[in-house]
Amino acid sequence: MAQDAAISKGFESSAALECVSLACLRGGRILFRGVSLKLSAGQALHVTGPNGLGKSSLIRVIAGLLPAYAGEIKATGRMALADEKVALDAGQPLARALGHWARLDGSAEADVSAALAAVDLAHLADVPVRFLSTGQRKRALLARISLSRAGIWLLDEPANGLDTASIARLGDLMARHRAGGGIVLAASHQPLPLEAAQTLALADFVPVAAAEDAE
Amino acid sequence: MIGALGTLVRRELMLAFGLGGGARGSAGFVMPIIFFLAVATIYPFAVGPDAQLLGRTGGGVIWVAALLASILPIDRLVQADVDQGMIDQYVVRGMSEELIALAKTIGHWLSFGPPLMLAAIISAGLLGQSAEQLIIVEIGLACATPALAALGVMIAALTAGLRHGAALGGLLLLPLAVPLLIFGAGSLTPGSQNGLLLLAAASLLLTVICPIAAGAAIRAGRE
Numbered sequence: 001m002a003q004d005a006a007i008s009k010g011f012e013s014s015a016a017l018e019c020v021s022l023a024c025l026r027g028g029r030i031l032f033r034g035v036s037l038k039l040s041a042g043q044a045l046h047v048t049g050p051n052g053l054g055k056s057s058l059i060r061v062i063a064g065l066l067p068a069y070a071g072e073i074k075a076t077g078r079m080a081l082a083d084e085k086v087a088l089d090a091g092q093p094l095a096r097a098l099g100h101w102a103r104l105d106g107s108a109e110a111d112v113s114a115a116l117a118a119v120d121l122a123h124l125a126d127v128p129v130r131f132l133s134t135g136q137r138k139r140a141l142l143a144r145i146s147l148s149r150a151g152i153w154l155l156d157e158p159a160n161g162l163d164t165a166s167i168a169r170l171g172d173l174m175a176r177h178r179a180g181g182g183i184v185l186a187a188s189h190q191p192l193p194l195e196a197a198q199t200l201a202l203a204d205f206v207p208v209a210a211a212e213d214a215e
Numbered sequence: 216m217i218g219a220l221g222t223l224v225r226r227e228l229m230l231a232f233g234l235g236g237g238a239r240g241s242a243g244f245v246m247p248i249i250f251f252l253a254v255a256t257i258y259p260f261a262v263g264p265d266a267q268l269l270g271r272t273g274g275g276v277i278w279v280a281a282l283l284a285s286i287l288p289i290d291r292l293v294q295a296d297v298d299q300g301m302i303d304q305y306v307v308r309g310m311s312e313e314l315i316a317l318a319k320t321i322g323h324w325l326s327f328g329p330p331l332m333l334a335a336i337i338s339a340g341l342l343g344q345s346a347e348q349l350i351i352v353e354i355g356l357a358c359a360t361p362a363l364a365a366l367g368v369m370i371a372a373l374t375a376g377l378r379h380g381a382a383l384g385g386l387l388l389l390p391l392a393v394p395l396l397i398f399g400a401g402s403l404t405p406g407s408q409n410g411l412l413l414l415a416a417a418s419l420l421l422t423v424i425c426p427i428a429a430g431a432a433i434r435a436g437r438e
């Protein structure tokens with residue numbers, strides 16, 4: 001799989017991510033507080049917890065899309081975000097929609113086909129994104145992440161909508177990314193194919209009153 | 216950042232001109248132009264074929280039609296990108312919302328301004344405008360369409376995520392575009408060529424301020 005190795009290169013191998021006592025305030029209530037984590041090259045973290053606890057908010061805070069109510073984030077290297085939004089133009093053929101991000105992230109056209117092959121979508125490269133099924137979209141999103149040449153992958157429920165074979169492919173992609181010195185921070189309520197990953201149970205950082213609200 | 220801006224503009228143009236399918240309905244740039252021509256076509260039906268009357272009022276009609284046509288694309292400019300997560304992805308890549316808004320303004324103007332100026336030639340013929348009047352209209356549109364595009368992007372950013380945002384967008388755009396209308400149509404009165412200078416000044420101001428305001432609106436809308 002020499003072609004896949006070519007994709008995962010391109011970021012500084014010294015990726016690092018550190019968060020110090022993060023808190024998040026949404027809609028007037030504290031979702032979580034005191035979340036600290038430290039990840040260096042090759043490490044992975046699985047954020048666990050039931051729905052509605054703030055896993056997605058934690059990822060968006062780290063990605064810089066939501067302001068942190070307290071705490072600080074120190075990131076070395078670029079980030080790539082995968083959430084429930086595919087961010088591929090629905091009317092464009094898959095390869096062209098991915099090509100937009102490849103161009104922004106400095107990847108070559110050849111990388112797009114390689115990334116599509118890695119998630120078994122090469123045969124759909126010319127099909128407009130709107131005709132893809134849920135699982136295929138999710139795999140297209142993984143192709144976008146692996147094209148991003150970012151050292152830090154932030155994945156929100158990456159296994160949602162994927163079948164068994166695709167979950168194995170997701171495991172491969174994440175393992176290869178970590179082997180190349182990348183960091184994976186994934187939030188999911190379900191088990192993920194992440195070997196030797198740290199776990200962070202977000203429920204431990206939710207204020208008691210808010211936890212009762214959620215139940 | 217210039218390279219990123221170019222890539223963003225490229226995507227806006229591909230979508231607006233419907234290349235490769237076009238997510239926002241293929242060739243979305245056509246609709247405002249057809250609307251613009253339709254207004255110019257029905258005006259003589261309403262006031263009659265009096266060439267003198269048409270010649271005197273036709274320039275003003277072109278300006279009103281251009282303003283109304285600029286309302287049509289507003290609902291597709293920002294909302295779809297927020298829904299699809301495109302904006303989030305740009306921001307994660309460290310692009311400022313102002314840069315995104317600037318790219319959208321440039322892309323929107325390129326798919327709106329030049330086609331409108333071409334259509335204005337046809338409208339001027341339908342409305343009995345002389346060659347001198349047509350030249351002033353074209354210079355005026357060249358000055359004003361960047362501001363109309365910038366206003367459109369700003370209002371699209373402000374109304375993204377609101378219910379009935381499209382209708383509200385039209386109401387918001389019209390009063391803000393009134394200076395363009397006054398100076399643009401006013402420059403057609405013989406002996407009042409200063410109108411074009413004031414039009415250029417008003418347009419420059421709007422074109423500079425609107426992407427900044429649009430960027431702030433996109434940022435605020437993410438909360």
